[in-house]
Amino acid sequence: MGIKRSLLLISIFSLVAISACARPPSDITDTPESPDSTPESPDSTPEAPDDDYSPNAPDEAADGYAPPPEAPTPSATFTILPGGSYPELDQICGATDYPIECVRFISPYLNDSIKIDPLNVLKVGIHVATNMTIEALNLAIKIRDDPKTSPNAQSCLRVCTENYDLIPDGNELALRAIGERNWSDLRNQLSGDLTSVNTCIDVYHEGNLASPMRDMDSDLLALYSVLLHIAVDMVKF
Ligand SMILES: *[C@@H]1O[C@H](CO)[C@@H](O)[C@H](O)[C@H]1NC(C)=O
Ligand SMILES: *[C@@H]1O[C@H](CO)[C@@H](O)[C@H](O)[C@H]1NC(C)=O
Numbered sequence: 001m002g003i004k005r006s007l008l009l010i011s012i013f014s015l016v017a018i019s020a021c022a023r024p025p026s027d028i029t030d031t032p033e034s035p036d037s038t039p040e041s042p043d044s045t046p047e048a049p050d051d052d053y054s055p056n057a058p059d060e061a062a063d064g065y066a067p068p069p070e071a072p073t074p075s076a077t078f079t080i081l082p083g084g085s086y087p088e089l090d091q092i093c094g095a096t097d098y099p100i101e102c103v104r105f106i107s108p109y110l111n112d113s114i115k116i117d118p119l120n121v122l123k124v125g126i127h128v129a130t131n132m133t134i135e136a137l138n139l140a141i142k143i144r145d146d147p148k149t150s151p152n153a154q155s156c157l158r159v160c161t162e163n164y165d166l167i168p169d170g171n172e173l174a175l176r177a178i179g180e181r182n183w184s185d186l187r188n189q190l191s192g193d194l195t196s197v198n199t200c201i202d203v204y205h206e207g208n209l210a211s212p213m214r215d216m217d218s219d220l221l222a223l224y225s226v227l228l229h230i231a232v233d234m235v236k237f
């Protein structure tokens with residue numbers, strides 16, 4: 001229950017947080033109509049969740065400014081180690097919105113000497129998430145600073161690097177909040193992390209560009225959603 005509301009608030013927040021990435025100011029003044037209002041398409045679903053991000057989806061709001069790429073280049077991906085099989089982890093992950101990603105990312109870092117309960121899964125998951133975020137941040141910086149990257153993509157990547165840069169500290173504070181049994185602080189830190197990832201994804205979505213690291217971005221979205229879900233609904237201090 002709480003998780004849905006948090007996700008909705010986060011989506012609204014990240015729409016507000018979007019910069020002018022890939023969208024010149026003239027584009028906004030020339031079109032008084034809101035980009036979301038598409039009365040001519042009755043089947044449009046403006047309430048679709050953010051994780052339905054699909055770079056190929058036609059977007060009438062683009063006004064031909066940034067046509068969707070016909071054959072998007074492959075996305076960079078994380079290298080994920082194979083993990084063991086743990087029935088308790090399957091049960092915890094099965095209660096989240098991304099059960100497959102949850103098991104895939106966290107199981108490589110579990111072993112028989114760890115008691116698999118929501119709190120330990122959360123702690124290991126936060127460490128995994130920090131590492132994955134740093135990997136994504138370093139790649140985003142590399143692509144951003146590559147002269148072959150288009151200026152539009154560079155401005156989107158700038159939003160992503162600024163946001164990903166905030167996450168490792170947020171995760172440290174989340175771990176500290178666990179140590180202090182401060183549930184509201186834990187939830188706030190993990191919400192902030194999820195907002196940062198959402199902001200990066202939305203900025204590409206709004207600009208109608210395919211991120212060169214969209215698979216990594218959606219993996220991070222899945223992992224932070226899982227962590228927030230575990231923190232909000234399963235962890236008891
Ligand atoms: C088990 O996993 C934990 C957390 O990933 C790690 O700190 C610990 O060293 C591991 N223990 C063994 C015996 O591999
Ligand atoms: C995170 O990265 C550090 C440094 O690269 C490594 O020592 C650690 O084992 C990694 N932990 C996890 C959970 O991925």
Ligand SMILES: *[C@@H]1O[C@H](CO)[C@@H](O)[C@H](O)[C@H]1NC(C)=O
Binds near residue numbers: 182184185
């Ligand atoms: C939790 O942490 C916040 C911020 O650090 C602090 O303001 C609050 O008093 C803490 N709550 C508890 C119950 O310790």
